[in-house]
Every structure is written in C-alpha cells, then in structure tokens.
Amino acid sequence: MSDSPITVEEHGPELRHHFVDAEQQRDAASLGMWLFLATEIMFFGGMFCAYLIYRYWYYNEFAAGSRSIDIYLGTINTAVLICSSLTVALGVRAAQMGKRKLLVTLLLITIVFGLAFLGIKGVEWYQKFEEHHVPGNSFNASDLERPPYSHGEIDQRHEQIYFSLYFAMTGLHALHMIIGIGIFVFLTYYAWKGRYSPKYYTPVEIGGLYWHFVDIVWIYLFPLLYLIDRKPLR
Amino acid sequence: MATVAIAAERENYLNQEYGIRSWLLTTDHKRIALLYLASITFFFFVGGFFALLIRLELLTPAGHLVQADTYNKLFSMHGQVMIFFFLIPSIPAVLGNFLVPLMIGAKDLAFPRINLLSWYLYIIAGTIYVHCIVTGGVDTGWTFYTPFSTAFSNTRVIEAGISIFIAGFSSILTGLNFVVTVHRMRAPGMTWSRLPLFIWAMYATSIIQLLGTPVLAITLLLVVFERAFNLGIFDPTRGGDPLLFQHLFWFYSHPAVYIMILPAMAVESEVVACFTRKRIFGYNFVAMSSIAIAVFGFLVWAHHMFVAGISLYSALIFSILSYLVAVPSAIKVFNWTATMYKGSISFTTPMLYAFGFIGLFTMGGLTGLFLACLGIDVHVHDTYFVIAHFHYIMVGGAVMGYLGGLHFWWPKISGRMYPEGWGRLAALLVFAGFNLTFFPQFILGYMGMPRRYWQYPPEFQVLNVLSTAGSTILAVGYVLPMVYFLWSMRYGKIANDNPWGAAGLEWKTSSPPPTFNFKEAPEVTWEAYNYDEIPAPAEVPVER
Amino acid sequence: MSEHVMSSKLYYTIWITLMCLTVITAAVSFVDLGPFNTIVALVIATIKALLVVLFFMHVKYTSEKLTKIVIVSAIFWLFLLLALSMADYATRFLS
Numbered sequence: 001m002s003d004s005p006i007t008v009e010e011h012g013p014e015l016r017h018h019f020v021d022a023e024q025q026r027d028a029a030s031l032g033m034w035l036f037l038a039t040e041i042m043f044f045g046g047m048f049c050a051y052l053i054y055r056y057w058y059y060n061e062f063a064a065g066s067r068s069i070d071i072y073l074g075t076i077n078t079a080v081l082i083c084s085s086l087t088v089a090l091g092v093r094a095a096q097m098g099k100r101k102l103l104v105t106l107l108l109i110t111i112v113f114g115l116a117f118l119g120i121k122g123v124e125w126y127q128k129f130e131e132h133h134v135p136g137n138s139f140n141a142s143d144l145e146r147p148p149y150s151h152g153e154i155d156q157r158h159e160q161i162y163f164s165l166y167f168a169m170t171g172l173h174a175l176h177m178i179i180g181i182g183i184f185v186f187l188t189y190y191a192w193k194g195r196y197s198p199k200y201y202t203p204v205e206i207g208g209l210y211w212h213f214v215d216i217v218w219i220y221l222f223p224l225l226y227l228i229d230r231k232p233l234r
Numbered sequence: 235m236a237t238v239a240i241a242a243e244r245e246n247y248l249n250q251e252y253g254i255r256s257w258l259l260t261t262d263h264k265r266i267a268l269l270y271l272a273s274i275t276f277f278f279f280v281g282g283f284f285a286l287l288i289r290l291e292l293l294t295p296a297g298h299l300v301q302a303d304t305y306n307k308l309f310s311m312h313g314q315v316m317i318f319f320f321l322i323p324s325i326p327a328v329l330g331n332f333l334v335p336l337m338i339g340a341k342d343l344a345f346p347r348i349n350l351l352s353w354y355l356y357i358i359a360g361t362i363y364v365h366c367i368v369t370g371g372v373d374t375g376w377t378f379y380t381p382f383s384t385a386f387s388n389t390r391v392i393e394a395g396i397s398i399f400i401a402g403f404s405s406i407l408t409g410l411n412f413v414v415t416v417h418r419m420r421a422p423g424m425t426w427s428r429l430p431l432f433i434w435a436m437y438a439t440s441i442i443q444l445l446g447t448p449v450l451a452i453t454l455l456l457v458v459f460e461r462a463f464n465l466g467i468f469d470p471t472r473g474g475d476p477l478l479f480q481h482l483f484w485f486y487s488h489p490a491v492y493i494m495i496l497p498a499m500a501v502e503s504e505v506v507a508c509f510t511r512k513r514i515f516g517y518n519f520v521a522m523s524s525i526a527i528a529v530f531g532f533l534v535w536a537h538h539m540f541v542a543g544i545s546l547y548s549a550l551i552f553s554i555l556s557y558l559v560a561v562p563s564a565i566k567v568f569n570w571t572a573t574m575y576k577g578s579i580s581f582t583t584p585m586l587y588a589f590g591f592i593g594l595f596t597m598g599g600l601t602g603l604f605l606a607c608l609g610i611d612v613h614v615h616d617t618y619f620v621i622a623h624f625h626y627i628m629v630g631g632a633v634m635g636y637l638g639g640l641h642f643w644w645p646k647i648s649g650r651m652y653p654e655g656w657g658r659l660a661a662l663l664v665f666a667g668f669n670l671t672f673f674p675q676f677i678l679g680y681m682g683m684p685r686r687y688w689q690y691p692p693e694f695q696v697l698n699v700l701s702t703a704g705s706t707i708l709a710v711g712y713v714l715p716m717v718y719f720l721w722s723m724r725y726g727k728i729a730n731d732n733p734w735g736a737a738g739l740e741w742k743t744s745s746p747p748p749t750f751n752f753k754e755a756p757e758v759t760w761e762a763y764n765y766d767e768i769p770a771p772a773e774v775p776v777e778r
Numbered sequence: 779m780s781e782h783v784m785s786s787k788l789y790y791t792i793w794i795t796l797m798c799l800t801v802i803t804a805a806v807s808f809v810d811l812g813p814f815n816t817i818v819a820l821v822i823a824t825i826k827a828l829l830v831v832l833f834f835m836h837v838k839y840t841s842e843k844l845t846k847i848v849i850v851s852a853i854f855w856l857f858l859l860l861a862l863s864m865a866d867y868a869t870r871f872l873s
Contacts, residue, residue, distance in 0.1 A: 018342035018750075019419075027842070028344040028418045034845050035410050038852035039448045045856040046452035046482050050467065052860055053478055053867055075804045079797055082826075086793040089784070089834040096783050135465050157472040164465045168456065212835050216827045223803060223819035230807040231815075417844065445855045481863045532858060536866065548866040 014200050026202050033206040037213045040176075044217055047172065051165050051224065058158040063229035064144040065162035068133065070124055074226040077120050081215045084113035088208045095201035100194060103204070107188040110211070114181045121174055128163070135164045147229060166225055173221060176214045183207050246649065246746040261346035262749055267332035268647070269353050270323060275716065277319035277360060280367075282709065284312035289671075289702040295692045305688035306373035307389065313376025314394065318401050319360055321632055322490065325497030326408055326443075327352070329639045330436050332647060334412055336740035336747060337430050339421025339756040344414040352407040359401035366393040375686060377487070380468035380479040384460040392461055395454040402447045402454075405493075409443030412436055421739070423758030427521075430738050430762055431507075431514055434521040435500030438528035442489045442496075446532065450486035453479065477543055484535035492531040495595070495627060496524060498635025499566055502591055505642050506570045508736040509585040510577025511770060513763035516569040523562035530559040540611045549608055556606035563599055567592060578770070582734075583657030587638030590665045594630025598623055601676065616686075619679025625672045634664065637715060644719065645733045649746040650726030656718045663711030670704025735771040737763050782839045792833045799826050 019025040055062045091106035125134075132140040141159040187207050190196065196204055247264045257265060288308050291299040300308065331349065335342050343349050366372060372394040374383040383391050416437050420429075457479070459465060466472035468479045507514050514520055536544055536552040570592060579585070601623040604610050614620060644652050674697035679685075683694050690698070732741040743752050760767065803822040807815060832838040837845060 016346075018340065018344075018346060020755075024418055028414050030842070031417060031844060031848075032345060032410060032414045034848045035413055035444055038848050038855075039406055039410070039444050041852040041856055042445055042859075043448035043452050045859055046449045046485075047456070048856070049482060049859050049863055050456070050478060053475065053863065054467075056864075056867060057475075058473065071804060071807075075800060078800045082793065082796045082800065085796075085830060085834050086789060089789050090786060093784055093786060093789070136463050155473065157466060160466055161473055164459075164467050168459060172452075172455075209835055212830050216830055219826045219830070220823050222800075223807075223823050227803065227807040227815075227819050229815070231810045232808065445852070449859065477866070478863075481866065485859055485863075532855065533862065536862070543870075544866045545869040545872065547869040547872070548862075551862075551865060 014195075014202075022200070029202045029206055030209075033209050037209065040213060040217075044169075044172065047165065047169050048220075048224075051169065054158075054161050054165065055228070058155070058161065059228075060147065060152075061154055061158040062162045063147055064154050065133075065141070065159055065166065066226060066228035067230065068131070068141075068144055069166070069226055070127065071226050071230065073120050073124050074222055077117050078218060078222045080113050080117045080120070081218050084110050084117070085212055085215045087113065088211045092201070092205050092208045095191070095196045095204045096198055098198045100191065100196070103191045103196065104188055107184055107191055107204075111181055111184050111188065114177055114184070118174060118177055118181075121170065125167075125170075128167075133163050135160050135167065139163070147231075169221055169225065173214065173217055176217070180207075180211050180214050183210065244744060245748060246744060247749045248649070248746050250749050259350075261342070261350055263331050263335055263343050263346065263349055264647075264747065264749075266346075266349050266353055267328050267330075270327040270331065270356070273353075273357060273360065274320050274323055274328065277315055278712075280364075281312055281315035281320055282712070284308050284315065285705065286709065288312060289705045291688065292690070292698045293702050295690050295695050295698075297688045300688075302688045303373060306375075306686070307371035309686055310372050310375050311367060314372070314398065315363070316628075317376060317490070317494075318398050319356075319363065321494045321628060322401075322405055323356060323408075324494075324632070324636050325501065325639060326405075326412070326436065326439055326493075327356070329501065329636075329643060330408070330412060330439075330497060333643065333740055334415055334433065334436060335419070336646075336743065336751055337433055337738055338416065338419060338424050339739050339752065339758065340415060340419040341750045341752075343411045344419055345411050348407050349411055352404045352411070355400055355404035355407070359397045359399075359404065362393060362397035362400065366390045366397060369393075377483060378454070378457055378479075379483075380457065380460070380476045381470065381474075384457055384468055392458050395458045395461075399451050399454045399458075402451045405443050406447045409440035409447075412440040413444065416440075421756045421758055424739075424756075425758075427517075428758055428760075428762050429521075431503035431517065431520050431524070432500040435496045435503070435524045438524040439493050439496040439500075441525075441528045442493050442531060446486040446489040446493075449482055450490075453482040453486070456482075477539065480539050480542055481536065484538045485532070488535040488538065489528075489531045491624070491627070492527055494632045495635075496527060498591065498595075498632045498639075499524070499563075501635045501639035501642070502566075502570060502588055504736070504738065505584045505588040505638055506573050507763050507765065508642070508734050509580045509582055509588070510574050511735075511765045512573055512577045513761075513765060514569060515572035515575075516565075517762065519565050520569050523565045526562040527559070530555070530562065534559050537606055537611075540608060541615050553606055553608050557603060560599060560603055560606075563595075567596055567599075581658075582641075583652070583654060583661050584638045584642035586658055586661040586665075587634045587641065590661070590668075591631055591634045591638065594626050594634065594665075594668070598626030598628075598631055601626065614679055616684055617679035618675040618683045618685055621685050622672045622675035622679060625675070629672070630668055634668075637661070637664065640715070640719070642734070642736075643740075644722070645729030646740055646745050646747070648719075648723055648726070649729055649744075650722045651729050651733060652715075652722045652726060653718050656714060660711050660714035660718075663707055663714065665711075667704050667707030667709070667711050671701050671708055672704070674698070674700045674704075733771060735768055737765055737768055782836075784833070784836070784839070788833065792829050796826055796829055 015022050015025060087106045087110045091103050091110065094103040094106055128134055132138055139160050141154065141156055144154050144159065146154050184207060187204055247262055257269065260266060291297065291305060370390050372391055373389045374387050374391060416433060456467060460467055466474050468474045468476050470476060503514050503520060534552055534556045536548060537556045540549050605614065605620065605623060641652060641657055678694055678697050683690050729745045731744055739756055742756065799822050803819055806818055811818060831849065
C-alpha cells in the first residue's frame with residue numbers, strides 16, 4: 001500500500017510518475033533545457049575569453065588568419081544554419097498542430113542542412129590542412145599576407161594561436177552539431193512512429209531549443225573568426 | 235530479532251526491491267544518494283591515504299620516505315581526489331540527493347534518470363582517475379598550472395584532465411536537477427519563504443555548479459588539446475599566456491570552494507535550529523546570503539594570482555571584492571550564533587559537529603581575509619599558511635558539516651540510530667585531531683615554510699611532527715563513524731519517524747521513507763522551523 | 779514554453795531577415811569603417827541572435843519569466859568572465 005503513487009490520474013504513457021501532471025513535466029523539461037543551454041554558454045564562453053585575450057594581443061596575426069579562411073564558404077554555412085533553424089521552428093509548429101508527416105519532413109530537412117554544414121566545414125578544414133595552417137609540427141603560415149598598416153612581420157607562433165583557437169572553436173561547435181544531428185535522428189524516428197501530438201511534443205521543442213543554440217554560437221563565431229579584417233589590401 | 239521484524243514490516247525504499255540490478259539501475263533519488271555515499275567514501279580514503287603519506291614524509295626535514303617526484307604526485311593527487319571526487323559531490327550528491335525532494339514534498343527529483351547518469355559519469359570519471367593513479371599519477375599540483383602541465387610534465391596529465399572533465403559534467407547535471415526541482419516541484423503551500431534554509435543553500439550551490447563548472451571543463455579540454463597536439467596557447471615561449479590558464483581555471487575553482495562550503499552551511503542551519511529548538515535567527519538574511527555567496531564568489535578568483543603577474547590594478551579590484559565576499563558568510567555565522575542565544579541546546583553528535591563548524595569555519599574564513607590583503611599575501615602565498623587556511627574551511631568546515639549532516643539524517647536514511655556515545659567521541663577526536671594537524675601549519679606558513687616542498691629546514695620539524703601526530707588522531711576520528719554506521723545498519727536502535735523532534739517535511743514521513751517519499755501528498759500550511767509547535771523528543775538518545 | 783502557435787508567415791519573415799543580415803555583415807566587412815567594423819559585426823550578430831532567441835525559441839511569447847532570467851544571467855556571467863579577465867590584460871602594461 002505504501003509504495004503506490006500518491007495521486008492516480010488518467011494520463012498518457014509519457015507522464016512520468018514523479019510529476020503531478022503533464023504541465024509540470026513540460027515546464028520542468030523546458031527549464032532544464034534552458035539551464036543546460038546556460039551551461040553551454042559558459043562552456044563556449046571560456047574559449048571566447050581565450051579568443052578575446054589573444055585577439056587583443058595579436059590583432060595582426062588574427063586579421064591575417066581571418067583573411068585566409070574562406071568567407072564564401074563561411075557565409076554559405078551561416079545561411080545553411082539559419083535555414084535549418086527555420087525548419088526546426090516550423091517543425092515544432094507542425095508538432096503543435098499534430099501534422100505528423102510535415103513534422104517528419106521538416107526534421108529530415110533539418111538533418112540534411114546539418115550534414116551540409118558539416119560537409120562544408122570539412123571542406124574548409126581540408127583547405128587549411130593543405131595550406132599547412134593546422135597547428136602542430138607541420139604548421140607553416142608564412143604564406144599569409146601582412147596588412148600594410150601593420151608593423152613588423154607576422155609572428156608564426158602568434159599565428160598558430162589564432163589557428164589553434166579556430167580549430168578548437170569550430171571543432172567544438174561541429175561536435176555540438178553532430179550531437180544535434182544525433183538527437184534529431186531520434187526525434188525523426190519517434191515522430192515517424194507517431195509519438196508526438198499537440199498534447200505532447202516536449203522533446204521536439206527542447207531538441208529545437210538545443211539546435212537554435214548551436215546556430216546562435218555559429219552566428220557569433222562567423223564574424224569573430226571570418227570577418228576580423230576583410231578590408232581590401234591596397 | 236523482534237526489532238528487525240518491525241522494521242521489515244514497513245515497506246520502504248531500502249527493502250522495496252532487492253538485487254544488484256535494482257540498485258545499479260535505480261532512479262530513486264534516495265538509492266542514488268547511497269550509491270554516491272559508498273563511492274565518495276571510497277575516494278575519501280584514497281585521498282586520505284595520500285595525505286597520510288604526505289604527513290609521514292614531512293615528519294623529517296630531509297626527504298626519506300619518497301622521492302621528490304613522487305612527493306609531487308602525492309600532493310597533486312591528494313588535492314584532486316579530495317576536491318573533485320570527495321568534497322564537490324559530498325553533501326550535494328549524498329545529502330542533497332536524498333533530502334531535496336523530501337524537504338520540498340516531491341516524489342523525486344525533476345530528472346531521476348539524469349540523476350542516475352550523474353552517478354555513472356562520476357563512476358566513469360573515478361575509474362579513469364584510479365587508472366591514472368596506478369599508471370603513474372599526476373604531478374602538476376591539483377591546479378594543473380601551465381606550461382608545466384602542458385609542456386614539461388611527464389605524468390598522466392591528459393588522463394587526469396579527461397577524468398575531471400567527466401566528473402565536472404556529473405556535477406553540472408546534479409546542479410541542474412536541483413534547480414529545476416526546487417523551481418517546479420515544491421508541494422502545494424511550500425512557498426520560497428517556507429523552504430528550509432538547507433534548500434536555499436543547495437539551490438545557491440547548484441547555481442555555482444551550473445555556471446562555473448563548464449569553464450573548468452573547457453579549460454581542461456584546452457590543456458588536453460595543447461598537450462596532445464602541441465599547440466602553444468598557454469606556452470610563453472610561443473606567445474601563449476600561462477596566466478590565461480590561471481584566469482580560466484580559477485574562474486571555476488574559486489566558486490568551487492563555495493560549492494564545497496555552502497552545502498555544509500546548509501546542514502549547519504538545519505542542525506542548529508533543531509538542537510536549539512528555535513527558528514534560525516534572521517531567516518531572510520541567511521537565505522539571501524546564500525545567494526550572495528554564490529554571486530560574489532564569482533567575482534574574486536584572481537586573488538589566487540596576486541603574485542603570478544596580473545596587473546596591480548586588477549589585483550586591487552580583486553582584493554576589495556575578496557573582502558566583500560566574506561560579508562555574507564559572516565552574516566550566517568552571526569545568525570547561527572544568535573539562534574543559539576536563549577535556545578534549548580542539546581549536545582548531540584550533530585550539534586557537536588555544528589559547534590566545531592562555526593568555530594573552525596570562522597577561523598578559516600578570517601585567515602582568508604589575511605590572504606585577501608595584498609601586502610600579506612605576498613609573504614604567505616604558496617606557504618603553509620594558505621594550506622592551513624583552506625583546510626580549516628574544507629575540513630574544519632565542509633567535512634564536519636558533512637559528518638554532522640550524516641549523523642543528523644542517519645535515522646531518516648537508514649531507519650536506525652547510530653550509537654550516540656561513539657558518535658560524540660568521534661566528533662571530539664575529529665575536532666582535536668583536526669586542530670592539532672592544521673593549527674601548527676598556520677605558524678609554519680607564517681614562518682615561511684613553502685607548500686608543495688618535500689624537504690624543509692630543520693627548525694620547522696617540531697611543528698611538522700605535531701601536525702602529523704594530529705593527523706593520526708584525525709584519521710581515527712574518521713574511521714570510527716565508518717565502523718559504527720555500518721554496525722548500526724544491523725544492530726542500531728530502530729528510529730521512529732522523528733527521533734530528534736525536528737522541523738521539516740522529511741521528518742513527517744517514515745524512517746526510512748517509502749520509495750515515493752510520502753504516503754499522501756503533503757500540503758504545507760506552516761512556516762519553516764515551527765519549533766514552537768513541535769514537541770521535543772522524549773529523550774535525546776544517549777545510548778552507549 | 780508557450781502553447782501559442784506561431785504563424786509560419788512570421789517564421790519566414792524572420793528567416794529572410796536573418797539571411798539578409800548575414801549577407802550584410804559579410805559585405806560590410808569589406809568596407810573600411812576603422813574600429814567600427816568590429817562593432818558593426820557584433821551588433822549585427824547580436825540582432826540575429828536576438829531574432830533567433832525571441833522568435834524561433836519563442837521567448838517573446840512565453841509567460842515564463844524564469845526563462846528570461848536564465849538567459850540574461852548566463853550572458854551576464856559570461857560578461858563577468860570576459861570583463862574581469864580584461865581588467866587584468868588591459869591594465870597589465872600600464873606605467
């Protein structure tokens with residue numbers, strides 16, 4: 001007798017027993033995801049701090065490094081992520097309205113956008129690899145152009161710090177992207193199975209929050225890494 | 235055997251299900267708390283073993299017991315094990331996990347499966363760390379300072395870094411769980427101002443865990459990358475700044491000390507209220523000061539770097555902020571003391587620990603102010619003064635808070651009373667042993683003995699011998715509870731629902747509680763610490 | 779977290795705005811604005827981030843104040859890290 005749940009009520013199988021009602025469960029899940037995103041802000045934030053300090057110290061090298069990464073691919077990738085955020089938002093809406101097929105389609109398109117982003121990023125990284133801009137023993141950035149208004153030559157050691165941060169930040173972001181795609185694969189599967197309805201679409205909503213966050217990180221990475229100094233060299 | 239039969243009659247979270255799978259796959263916050271209890275006790279003894287070796291080595295001025303390199307590993311691993319695998323999880327993961335849902339009238343935490351994941355992450359991290367220990371250890375100091383850790387150390391830095399990285403996520407998830415639980419799962423009538431101060435302090439702790447630990451995580455990741463890929467971000471010969479590592483490291487590691495002490499303050503509030511049979515004086519001030527400590531604690535980190543090379547101007551800022559952060563802690567101490575005034579005090583084991591806590595924490599805290607003063611810090615930084623300071627807080631404060639809390643809630647957790655006589659003896663041994671161990675270290679540091687040194691000038695020997703002697707007494711004091719707690723689970727007196735006559739929802743359910751905590755959902759219509767309404771227990775147990 | 783169903787038209791409008799801002803920020807970087815290049819880039823990024831947070835993440839339409847407190851707190855905490863660290867770096871080589 002003593003181990004029976006406190007209140008017995010009619011509820012769907014998704015309602016976990018320690019919650020009083022579906023609304024409490026939904027509110028808890030939402031708050032949980034937002035708090036998790038707050039921790040992610042601090043997680044990326046540590047690297048933004050390192051970036052800030054070294055950009056302050058080694059502006060020339062950062063500018064030179066920034067020029068050497070492909071602004072067209074970077075812009076396209078930004079656009080890809082924005083499109084994916086659109087499909088995610090539309091997907092949540094589809095779930096809210098109970099449109100299963102539309103939801104599955106949108107989730108799949110989101111995954112495709114995510115994979116496209118990773119593919120383009122892979123191409124960019126490969127370019128850096130070919131140019132010997134990958135930090136480590138074969139690093140060689142003597143091919144970088146020095147802005148005419150800067151004093152002195154590009155310091156290779158400082159340049160390596162730029163590229164270390166470039167790979168660390170875009171790498172961590174890409175890892176989050178991969179995790180996001182994994183989450184969306186699960187969401188797509190369960191959506192296809194009909195698990196989500198206007199009454200219960202919490203996983204889609206909080207999965208969406210995560211995806212938008214990864215998009216926002218990129219929205220900041222793009223200007224910070226790619227647009228430091230694109231003024232034409234006279 | 236009749237007493238065993240009575241206990242077995244009532245179904246509770248311990249006897250509801252048997253078998254190893256029911257423990258390893260549990261999502262019951264109470265069982266997870268016990269899983270943590272076992273694990274952190276193991277690591278406490280690992281860390282204590284390293285401490286023992288350190289103290290043995292320091293019995294003589296010349297190095298005799300171990301090599302210098304080995305000594306470096308001993309103090310490094312003592313610190314990392316004690317901080318990351320014992321202190322940080324201790325009260326939150328054991329007492330917090332057990333009590334938070336009970337105290338607010340919920341059936342479980344908000345995310346029980348994530349709670350279990352937290353424990354598994356901790357176990358994985360701990361296993362990796364044990365592997366690190368047995369394959370060579372780490373010698374960078376618990377602080378991983380660069381460029382030694384990234385470019386010069388020949389020990390298992392990457393492994394230790396990854397292990398602590400994973401342990402950090404265990405901590406983050408626990409904090410996340412608590413915050414959501416406190417916001418979303420309070421029973422009807424349990425308003426914020428009716429919450430036990432334990433919850434306020436655990437909530438503040440969780441905020442720190444959420445906002446600070448990720449920065450440690452990224453910092454350790456960068457150290458691992460730097461070491462693995464030969465990067466140079468923290469290497470001064472390649473344009474990197476070692477101080478950047480220190481800024482990022484201490485941004486977490488200073489608030490981390492508040493993760494360690496706030497839960498002990500949480501326990502303190504509950505124990506003092508119960509054994510003075512009074513509402514805590516200045517409830518609002520104590521609640522708000524918990525939040526203030528959490529916030530201010532993030533503003534002071536560079537006081538660990540005063541002599542490292544930061545600018546004088548920033549040192550001034552951090553010094554002033556470090557003075558300010560002492561204020562909320564002091565407010566708590568004043569309020570606990572004021573609570574005792576004209577209270578009806580009983581000197582039970584938890585209360586003995588509580589008294590010890592107030593005195594020792596105050597000493598530790600005041601010596602922190604010495605360190606916050608730039609002029610003094612120049613002389614005592616990296617000496618035994620600092621070591622004594624933080625051990626007064628971490629051991630004299632946090633560990634005594636943990637032990638006091640374990641004793642206080644032991645009847646609720648196990649359904650049994652521990653033997654009160656032995657409990658008091660152990661508390662006194664801990665107090666005496668602790669002071670003998672660490673008070674001489676204040677003097678040593680003031681006289682100039684550096685920390686992390688394997689050898690020292692002969693004039694420091696007497697104090698070192700006293701310190702080692704104290705540590706053996708302390709060790710006995712720690713082993714005793716382990717023995718009698720285990721003993722009590724079989725032979726201890728059966729506890730009723732509320733053997734202490736304490737206030738709080740956790741005392742309104744059976745000891746031990748049923749799996750879903752309450753037979754009927756509680757509805758709270760009374761204020762916290764309503765000791766005017768609760769009768770004192772007929773006898774406070776004095777069983778020998 | 780709201781039950782409010784957003785209009786897809788609004789989503790498309792936000793999307794177009796974000797795409798335009800992306801193109802603008804890339805294009806503006808080629809124009810010499812001196813020190814303002816960085817500021818403009820970050821302002822545009824912040825506008826884009828705000829659009830995503832407020833509309834795609836529904837924060838504008840939520841009745842839950844706690845969500846906004848969490849977001850503001852996290853950003854503020856990051857700002858603390860950056861500002862107090864810079865307090866050291868910016869004053870290190872003075873005098």
